[in-house]
Amino acid sequence: MNDQHTLDKRQVRRAFDRAASSYDQAAVLQHEICERMLSRLDYIKFVPDAVLDVGSGTGYGNSKLRLRYPDTQLLALDIALAMHFQARPNIPGWKKWLPNFSKQTDYICGDVEQLPLTDNCVDLVWSNLALQWCNNLEQTFSEIHRVLRINGLFMFSTFGPDTLKELRQAFSHADDYHHVNRFIDMHDIGDLLVHNGFATPVMDMEYITLTYAEVIDVMRDLKAIGAHNVTKGRRRGLMGKNIWQQSIRQYETLRQAGKLPATFEIIYGHAWKPQPRTSILTPETRREIGLE
Numbered sequence: 149m150n151d152q153h154t155l156d157k158r159q160v161r162r163a164f165d166r167a168a169s170s171y172d173q174a175a176v177l178q179h180e181i182c183e184r185m186l187s188r189l190d191y192i193k194f195v196p197d198a199v200l201d202v203g204s205g206t207g208y209g210n211s212k213l214r215l216r217y218p219d220t221q222l223l224a225l226d227i228a229l230a231m232h233f234q235a236r237p238n239i240p241g242w243k244k245w246l247p248n249f250s251k252q253t254d255y256i257c258g259d260v261e262q263l264p265l266t267d268n269c270v271d272l273v274w275s276n277l278a279l280q281w282c283n284n285l286e287q288t289f290s291e292i293h294r295v296l297r298i299n300g301l302f303m304f305s306t307f308g309p310d311t312l313k314e315l316r317q318a319f320s321h322a323d324d325y326h327h328v329n330r331f332i333d334m335h336d337i338g339d340l341l342v343h344n345g346f347a348t349p350v351m352d353m354e355y356i357t358l359t360y361a362e363v364i365d366v367m368r369d370l371k372a373i374g375a376h377n378v379t380k381g382r383r384r385g386l387m388g389k390n391i392w393q394q395s396i397r398q399y400e401t402l403r404q405a406g407k408l409p410a411t412f413e414i415i416y417g418h419a420w421k422p423q424p425r426t427s428i429l430t431p432e433t434r435r436e437i438g439l440e
């Protein structure tokens with residue numbers, strides 16, 4: 149990865165810690181994508197004993213997984229501790245006595261690139277819009293493969309390269325800094341899954357376009373969900389007034405029917421951890437290597 153695109157993980161953690169209290173009010177897209185992921189589980193006849201929710205945030209997806217799998221052990225992992233504090237009160241006290249909430253969720257503060265879990269400990273790794281916050285996707289997939297049990301399922305969504313293309317285009321005319329995080333192509337993700345031992349990956353993609361009245365509204369929404377630009381190639385100081393106004397003028401050229409678009413390329417995927425391959429040795433080969 150280009151060093152300028154490397155994410156500063158401390159800044160990632162701080163951004164999501166600060167956004168924890170405002171996240172759910174602004175995370176309309178994130179919740180919608182979670183619902184679409186959940187609907188895909190209807191076509192997969194699979195009941196896991198243990199689920200790891202990677203990038204669990206304020207617990208929206210986790211609560212939905214609890215309803216779907218009431219007898220399953222749930223692990224919620226997020227890099228930002230404040231997200232966990234926000235997630236835990238989301239279950240009202242009286243609901244904790246209902247059968248669907250009879251099992252407690254275990255909250256883990258950690259990074260998916262270095263999972264603090266033992267090998268072969270979960271049957272389903274669920275990740276809704278977290279992979280784009282990883283610097284080394286190959287290492288991330290290796291870690292997920294490690295903690296999955298044999299025949300376990302990895303199901304995820306992430307953003308593709310066309311995400312926030314309007315914002316990127318607007319700022320590209322203003323300076324040479326990186327104003328939008330880097331996103332990986334769907335085909336590269338599929339290749340990395342296979343390279344890291346996953347079988348029969350299924351990938352697809354769709355575009356979702358949100359509309360806004362003003363450019364500043366786009367920026368406010370991104371800030372409210374902690375989606376700051378935290379690449380090493382970002383501008384460290386304040387943006388000058390002239391650069392900001394030039395960027396806004398460029399974005400305004402995209403206005404249609406009185407609204408400004410913000411495009412998101414959504415990549416969905418799932419893959420399985422297969423049985424390890426075993427080699428069948430012929431009698432001749434066995435004799436050659438001294439086994440007979």
